[in-house]
Amino acid sequence: MTATVDTPITRATTRTKPATAPAGRNREQLVSWAFLAPFLIAFVLFLVWPLAHGLYLSFTNQSLTGAGGSWVGFDNYREALTDSTMWRALGTTVLFTVVSTIPLVLIALVMALLVHRGLPGQWLWRLAFFMPFLLASTVISQIWVWIFNPDIGAANAVLGKIGIGPIAWLQDPDVNLYAIVIATVWWTVGFNFLLYLAALQNIPDQHYEAAALDGAGPWRQLWSITLPQLVPATVLIVMLQILASLKLFDQAYQMLIGLSTDTTRPIVQYIFESGFVGYRFGYSAAISYVFFALIIIVGVFQMTAMNRRRSLS
Amino acid sequence: MRPGEKRFGIGRVVAFAVLALMAIGWLMPFLWAIATAFKTEADAASDRTWIGSEGPTTDAFGAMLSNGNVWIWAFNSLWTSLVITLLTVAISALAAYAFSRMRFTGRRWLFAVIVAAIIIPPQVLIIPLFYEMLAFNMVDTPWGLMLPQIVAPAMVFILKQFFDGVPLELEDAARVDGAGRLRVFWSIVLPLSRPVMAAVAIFVFIGAWNNFLWPFLVINDTNLMTLPTGLQTVIDAHGIQYAQTMAQAVLAATPLIVVFLFFQRQIVKGIATTGFGGR
Numbered sequence: 001m002t003a004t005v006d007t008p009i010t011r012a013t014t015r016t017k018p019a020t021a022p023a024g025r026n027r028e029q030l031v032s033w034a035f036l037a038p039f040l041i042a043f044v045l046f047l048v049w050p051l052a053h054g055l056y057l058s059f060t061n062q063s064l065t066g067a068g069g070s071w072v073g074f075d076n077y078r079e080a081l082t083d084s085t086m087w088r089a090l091g092t093t094v095l096f097t098v099v100s101t102i103p104l105v106l107i108a109l110v111m112a113l114l115v116h117r118g119l120p121g122q123w124l125w126r127l128a129f130f131m132p133f134l135l136a137s138t139v140i141s142q143i144w145v146w147i148f149n150p151d152i153g154a155a156n157a158v159l160g161k162i163g164i165g166p167i168a169w170l171q172d173p174d175v176n177l178y179a180i181v182i183a184t185v186w187w188t189v190g191f192n193f194l195l196y197l198a199a200l201q202n203i204p205d206q207h208y209e210a211a212a213l214d215g216a217g218p219w220r221q222l223w224s225i226t227l228p229q230l231v232p233a234t235v236l237i238v239m240l241q242i243l244a245s246l247k248l249f250d251q252a253y254q255m256l257i258g259l260s261t262d263t264t265r266p267i268v269q270y271i272f273e274s275g276f277v278g279y280r281f282g283y284s285a286a287i288s289y290v291f292f293a294l295i296i297i298v299g300v301f302q303m304t305a306m307n308r309r310r311s312l313s
Numbered sequence: 314m315r316p317g318e319k320r321f322g323i324g325r326v327v328a329f330a331v332l333a334l335m336a337i338g339w340l341m342p343f344l345w346a347i348a349t350a351f352k353t354e355a356d357a358a359s360d361r362t363w364i365g366s367e368g369p370t371t372d373a374f375g376a377m378l379s380n381g382n383v384w385i386w387a388f389n390s391l392w393t394s395l396v397i398t399l400l401t402v403a404i405s406a407l408a409a410y411a412f413s414r415m416r417f418t419g420r421r422w423l424f425a426v427i428v429a430a431i432i433i434p435p436q437v438l439i440i441p442l443f444y445e446m447l448a449f450n451m452v453d454t455p456w457g458l459m460l461p462q463i464v465a466p467a468m469v470f471i472l473k474q475f476f477d478g479v480p481l482e483l484e485d486a487a488r489v490d491g492a493g494r495l496r497v498f499w500s501i502v503l504p505l506s507r508p509v510m511a512a513v514a515i516f517v518f519i520g521a522w523n524n525f526l527w528p529f530l531v532i533n534d535t536n537l538m539t540l541p542t543g544l545q546t547v548i549d550a551h552g553i554q555y556a557q558t559m560a561q562a563v564l565a566a567t568p569l570i571v572v573f574l575f576f577q578r579q580i581v582k583g584i585a586t587t588g589f590g591g592r
Contacts, residue, residue: 143345146555
């Protein structure tokens with residue numbers, strides 16, 4: 001994980017004053033740890049310990065009921081790697097991540113660029129695009145189950161008007177993952193939109209003033225100033241979005257309850273089902289770690305890409 | 314309005330039109346949900362018009378609110394989300410301040426570990442966390458629901474970035490006057506950090522208010538459920554009743570929408586002041 005941690009350290013503050021006397025230094029140490037203690041205790045209890053314990057569990061045949069719990073070595077991992085359901089769930093998750101990240105970044109960018117032009121009705125635009133993000137997954141799931149209802153839903157009503165359909169959005173296993181993507185884009189694009197809006201506010205006005213003096217029109221300014229200035233924000237947004245999309249569970253689970261989940265079961269759902277429905281905590285922990293490995297690979301890949309970019313500029 | 318742009322250019326008109334179309338598209342599902350909430354169940358299940366054949370009615374709201382559980386769930390959602398937000402922001406801000414301003418042994422590697430932990434998805438921890446809650450006797454208790462949610466390494470990182478940008482001189486002056494670290498933090502740094510604290514707090518609150526997976530696993534007692542898990546039990550028990558479900562959706566969303574309307578400027582400003590998108 002060294003690649004992940006390099007950047008913040010090199011930027012860590014160097015402005016702190018050097019300790020003058022050993023006594024003052026000890027006191028400073030004590031005060032520092034007092035400030036850190038509440039967070040660190042929670043960090044160890046609810047993150048570090050579960051992470052370590054989960055790794056241990058993944059090598060046992062622990063069940064939810066307390067039975068089992070003996071060491072089985074790599075058996076769970078061997079089983080996971082030959083488990084076609086696990087691979088399908090992983091594939092579904094990756095497909096969802098690829099298909100959802102693209103619109104979630106591009107649409108957010110377009111929204112932010114348009115809103116940032118200072119058109120009248122700022123609060124309304126912001127509210128319209130961000131509001132769905134405020135809704136609980138239960139709520140958005142019910143809204144979209146209803147919109148995607150093949151008989152009475154709004155989606156087929158609209159498509160019917162232009163002569164398409166009817167589509168069995170959630171029932172058709174070839175379509176339902178894309179239905180989940182549509183609902184997810186609607187639900188969460190507002191977060192990326194706000195991040196882009198904040199990034200746009202950070203571009204100094206002088207850049208545009210200078211460009212205007214040089215006779216650059218709005219398109220030229222967009223291509224030569226705005227978009228290049230947004231590159232660091234975009235890298236970060238894409239990264240956050242990929243990590244968020246990989247965690248797909250809530251909306252897929254709730255919108256597809258009782259429907260054919262075999263082709264649309266995300267990996268998080270398989271973790272949940274193995275542990276809390278199949279009662280196999282050890283196996284579930286092992287799948288969690290396979291999933292975690294995927295996240296680390298993606299994370300390391302992104303960090304290396306970012307670091308390369310930084311060293312180039 | 315950027316310098317060099319004409320006030321009524323054709324570009325502005327086109328931009329406005331595109332924006333309006335997108336906004337309508339984004340609001341439509343929600344407006345449709347509101348319209349459905351005012352229908353009878355029969356109309357909601359069969360009628361595609363905005364106003365059902367039997368005319369608008371508040372029956373669905375009445376039926377939903379007469380279910381006492383909804384009030385309990387709303388109350389649970391509110392207080393647990395507030396406690397989670399308060400604890401998360403408090404412990405993250407204290408830690409971030411220590412990382413930003415104090416010098417102690419192991420600072421660098423400890424901060425590196427916390428930043429690296431940002432990548433850990435909470436979903437990976439559900440099995441061992443559940444196990445831990447069993448051991449602590451916290452399954453089916455509010456503490457079991459709340460405590461695992463207060464660890465947010467990303468918030469420590471964001472807040473440290475912000476504190477790094479606060480001028481040191483202000484604090485030095487106070488310290489020369491004999492103020493302790495906690496006093497400086499409380500009366501100088503915190504007031505300066507209001508926008509970023511508001512942004513962080515609101516995102517933590519939204520996350521806690523809408524969290525589904527963890528409350529779904531750790532809470533079985535109907536009286537301890539929050540809105541997302543509670544509503545799911547109603548749907549599982551009765552099948553989907555569209556009008557009532559949409560009424561619940563509208564009610565569950567209203568408090569957050571009001572909060573966002575009040576703070577939206579601050580939220581964007583708060584994100585911007587963390588140096589987001591800067592080099």
